[in-house]
Amino acid sequence: MSTMENSLLTPEVKAFVGVQSTEEIACDVVERGAVRRFVQASLDDDPLFHDIAAAGRHGGPVAPALFPASMFRRDFGSEDILLERALDPDFDGLVGSATQGLPPLPLPPTSLLNGGTEVEIFSYVRHGEQVKARSRYENIYEKAGKSGPILFVEIVTDYVNQAGTPLIRVRKTQIRRRI
């Protein structure tokens, strides 16, 4: 355990290592139109994403490897943050949680930076399939910085299809400092 002055890595925070989210199901299945918009927007014209012959090895047209990570969006009937904060000049437009469905860490006010991303790819999701995700706090550790302790929070999210077949694993490292 760290004994750093003003440490953010308290026993309460450390206890979150291993905590998992509940399984979340994306609000839509993999839609052809959503895949089309995604690949056109990412300047990717590979026929793998629409041509049955080109995607034969995968059993049909697929979505790009990281597409599942973009599927967890606002569902029908959920609150509209953009409208609720329409008159807030400081609202930056960010919607959703930075903790991937996990309970937030008991921290004082901190800044949050993306310290890096690692992805592992096992298979592509096909058009029409459903995607599920579950996250966990993989590791939480601290290092000394020039202006105080820096907390590193590793969150791993596993994405699978409706049959439980692994699609991708995404490991994100958040960097948090006291504000």
Added chain:
Amino acid sequence: MMVTEQLFFEDVQEGNPLPDLTFGPLTAPILMRWSAAIENWHRIHYDRPFAIQHDHLPDLLVNGTLKQQFIMQALRRSAGVRGWVWKARFQFRGMNLVGETLRVWSNPAQKRELGDYGLVALDIGILNDEDVETTPGRAVVALPYRDREAAGVPYPFTPPDIDL
């Protein structure tokens, strides 16, 4: 442009870069199209007054998730239809701004022969128009052997019990 020729494990030489892939210029409509496609409404990617006056940024920022797609696309095209991009990691160390053209590069750093296929570890990154690196990282791709037609990279990909 599609890569039509399959890259084989034997073709790869450590220190001999794979073909770059270039994206851009990344105009405001292109950035807005990406934000809409993934329903990411962070204003620093499409609202110039907010980005500059409120967040004190030099201009609209290219989305990190879009840069991820560029890296994954470049790796996938290098690996070819019979290869597989097993994993990639990257850090967002610098900003890329609207109007820039980005070049994804990859350089083989290490090779490992397995039974049915080989693994190649690549140093990767994204350079802007001024050759400034913003997204350094490392990737591992699985490639088939040229002379062993019966073998190949399995699909779905089951990670081997080794690392590079």
